[in-house]
Amino acid sequence: MTPDTSENKIQQNSINLLQNLGHKFISREENLKLRGGKTSEVLFREILTQKLGEINGYEYKGKRYKFSQSSILKAVDELAGVSLNEGLMVANEKITNLLLLGTSIEENLEDGTRRSFSFKFIDFENLQNNDFYVTEEFEVSRANQGEAQKHRRPDLVLFINGIPIVVIELKKSSVSLENGIKQLEKEQGKDEIAHLFKYIQLTIAANGSEARYGTTGTPFKFYSVWKEQNGVNESLKGAIKDRKISALDTALFSLLSKDRLLRLIRHYILFDKRMKKVCRYQQFFAIEETLKRVSAKKDGARAGGLIWHTQGSGKSLTMVMLTKLLKQIYTNSKIIVVTDRIDLDEQIHETFKNTDIKAGRASSGSDLIEKLQSGVSVITTLVHKFEKVQNQKVVIRDGDIFVLVDESHRTQGGDLHKAMKKALPLACYIGFTGTPLLKREKNSFAKFGGEIHRYTIDDAVKDGAVLPLLYEGRYVGQEVLDADGLTRKFDLISRELSDEAKRDLQQKWARFERVASSEQRLELIAVDINEHFKKSLKMAKGGFKAMLATQRKYDAIKYHQIFEEYGEIRTAYVISSNEHEELEAGT
Known part of the structure; x- marks a missing residue:
C-alpha cells in the first residue's frame, strides 16, 4: 500500500508525535477561543496568567508569598507590549531576554513597604513546572489589512506556558521544503505576522522526506539539517510503531522533546550583532560532550580534549556558546581563548563582543599577566604572550581555568605551548582545529587529552553546509x-x-x-x-x-x-604575513 504523503497526513503524524513527547494538543477552534476570537492576538493569555501565578513567588522575612494578580497581569503586559517599531529582530531580542532572564516585579508587602522581586516566564530549572502545547492552523491577522489576503495560517505552532515558541511549515512530499522556508521568511515581513515571530525561538520547514530548522531572521541559505549523534533514538522508535520513521520525525523528536527544547532556547541560541543564530547539531553535541569531559577533576585538574570541526562549521560560535555555559556552570571560572595569529585574535574578540560577552584582550605579555591575576573572567590572547608569563615565573594553580586553543595543531608541540602549560599547570585545555591533520600532527589528540568530537568536511558536504572540493589536474611542463x-x-x-x-x-x-x-x-x-x-x-x-x-x-x-x-576577468591579490613573522611582530 502506498503511504499517504499528503500535507494533512504529515501534519497529523507530526501532531501525534508531539503529543507522545508531552505537548498537549489544542485544536484550531480552541486556539481561536483561547485568544478571545481575535486573530490579532497570539498569546494564550488565560493559560499564561494562570501558569505564571503557579511558577512564581517570592520570599520575604522567612515566609513564601505568591504574586498578586495585578502584578502577574503587569508582567504579561510587559511581554506582550514589546514594540516592533525598531524592527522584528530588536523586538525578538528583547523578548528572548525576558524569556531567559525574566523581569522584576514590585509588590506591596504586608508591612506597608514595596520591594521588587524576580519574575520568570519559563522555569528552566524545573521542566515539569512548564506546560507545553501544540496547535494547528494558527490563524493570525496580517499587519497590512489593505490586501485581499487578510490572514496567514502557520501549520503548527508550539507554545510554552501560553507563549508561542516554535513555528512549523509543512509541505506534501512532492513539494520542496524550500517553499516552506520561503514562506517562513515571508511571514516575518513588516506587512505580515511579525507580531507572532517576535516571540519565536525555532522555525522548522519540512516535507515528507526532509526537514530543516532555523530561528527568527535566519536567511534561507542558513537553514540546517539536524542529525542525532547516535542515530535514531530508541524512544523515537517506541513512539512511532505503525509507520516508517521520517527525517521530519527525527527533527521533531530531536529539537522539540521538552528537555531538549528548553536546553536549546536557554543555551544554544544567541544574537550576533542583532543576527539571531541557533546552533548546528555538531556544535550542540561537541559542547555537550565537552561539558561531560570536564565535569570531574583528577589531581586538581579537569580532563580536556580536541574538537576537530572542519572549516566553515562555526568554530567561533562554538567557543562563544561553550564559554557561556562554562561560566554559568563554574561561576568562578576563568576562560582564556588562545590563538596564534593576530587576525584570529581580532576575529574571536570581535565575536565575543558581538554576542555580549565581555572579554579582555591581552595587549602584551605584561597585560596578560595582569589580566590572569585580576578578576577578568574571559581573556583573549596570542599564544606567544605566554613567553613573558613564563619568563616572569608566574604560575597560577587553578583547576577552574579553561584554555580554549584555536587551530591548536599548529602550536601544541612548540615552546610556546609548553610555556602556557607551565604557567597554568592545572588548567583544562580544549583544542579546536578545522584543518585536516597530517600524520605528524595526529598527536594533537593525545596532547589535549583525546578526541572530544569530530565533524569532517565529508559531513559538512553531506549536510550542504559547505561546497565540495573538486580537483582537475592541469599540467604545464x-x-x-x-x-x-x-x-x-x-x-x-x-x-x-x-x-x-x-x-x-x-x-x-x-x-x-x-x-x-x-x-x-x-x-x-x-x-x-x-x-x-x-x-x-x-x-x-x-x-x-x-x-x-x-x-x-x-x-x-x-x-x-x-x-x-x-581585461576579461577581475582579479585582486592578497599577500599575508608569514605566521612566525606575525607572532614576532605582535610582541
Whole structure:
C-alpha cells in the first residue's frame, strides 16, 4: 500500500508525535477561543496568567508569598507590549531576554513597604513546572489589512506556558521544503505576522522526506539539517510503531522533546550583532560532550580534549556558546581563548563582543599577566604572550581555568605551548582545529587529552553546509615552452573555440615571444586559467569565484598584472604575513 504523503497526513503524524513527547494538543477552534476570537492576538493569555501565578513567588522575612494578580497581569503586559517599531529582530531580542532572564516585579508587602522581586516566564530549572502545547492552523491577522489576503495560517505552532515558541511549515512530499522556508521568511515581513515571530525561538520547514530548522531572521541559505549523534533514538522508535520513521520525525523528536527544547532556547541560541543564530547539531553535541569531559577533576585538574570541526562549521560560535555555559556552570571560572595569529585574535574578540560577552584582550605579555591575576573572567590572547608569563615565573594553580586553543595543531608541540602549560599547570585545555591533520600532527589528540568530537568536511558536504572540493589536474611542463610545444598547447586550449575566439586567443599567445623565458610559464598558466574560467565558471549559475595560490609573492602580483592586461576577468591579490613573522611582530 502506498503511504499517504499528503500535507494533512504529515501534519497529523507530526501532531501525534508531539503529543507522545508531552505537548498537549489544542485544536484550531480552541486556539481561536483561547485568544478571545481575535486573530490579532497570539498569546494564550488565560493559560499564561494562570501558569505564571503557579511558577512564581517570592520570599520575604522567612515566609513564601505568591504574586498578586495585578502584578502577574503587569508582567504579561510587559511581554506582550514589546514594540516592533525598531524592527522584528530588536523586538525578538528583547523578548528572548525576558524569556531567559525574566523581569522584576514590585509588590506591596504586608508591612506597608514595596520591594521588587524576580519574575520568570519559563522555569528552566524545573521542566515539569512548564506546560507545553501544540496547535494547528494558527490563524493570525496580517499587519497590512489593505490586501485581499487578510490572514496567514502557520501549520503548527508550539507554545510554552501560553507563549508561542516554535513555528512549523509543512509541505506534501512532492513539494520542496524550500517553499516552506520561503514562506517562513515571508511571514516575518513588516506587512505580515511579525507580531507572532517576535516571540519565536525555532522555525522548522519540512516535507515528507526532509526537514530543516532555523530561528527568527535566519536567511534561507542558513537553514540546517539536524542529525542525532547516535542515530535514531530508541524512544523515537517506541513512539512511532505503525509507520516508517521520517527525517521530519527525527527533527521533531530531536529539537522539540521538552528537555531538549528548553536546553536549546536557554543555551544554544544567541544574537550576533542583532543576527539571531541557533546552533548546528555538531556544535550542540561537541559542547555537550565537552561539558561531560570536564565535569570531574583528577589531581586538581579537569580532563580536556580536541574538537576537530572542519572549516566553515562555526568554530567561533562554538567557543562563544561553550564559554557561556562554562561560566554559568563554574561561576568562578576563568576562560582564556588562545590563538596564534593576530587576525584570529581580532576575529574571536570581535565575536565575543558581538554576542555580549565581555572579554579582555591581552595587549602584551605584561597585560596578560595582569589580566590572569585580576578578576577578568574571559581573556583573549596570542599564544606567544605566554613567553613573558613564563619568563616572569608566574604560575597560577587553578583547576577552574579553561584554555580554549584555536587551530591548536599548529602550536601544541612548540615552546610556546609548553610555556602556557607551565604557567597554568592545572588548567583544562580544549583544542579546536578545522584543518585536516597530517600524520605528524595526529598527536594533537593525545596532547589535549583525546578526541572530544569530530565533524569532517565529508559531513559538512553531506549536510550542504559547505561546497565540495573538486580537483582537475592541469599540467604545464617545461617542455611546452618551445615553439612546437606552444603550438600543441594552443591547439589543445582552442580546439572548442569559435574562429573569433581563436583569433582573440592568438593575440594573447603572441605575448610569449615578447617575454623572458623565465616568465613564459606564468603567461602560459595565466592564459589557460583565463580561458578555463570563461568557459567553465564565469557563465555558471551563481557566478562562481576562484582562488589561485602561488609559491611566491612576485608570482601573485605578476598573475594579477597579466589578468588585468587581458581585461576579461577581475582579479585582486592578497599577500599575508608569514605566521612566525606575525607572532614576532605582535610582541
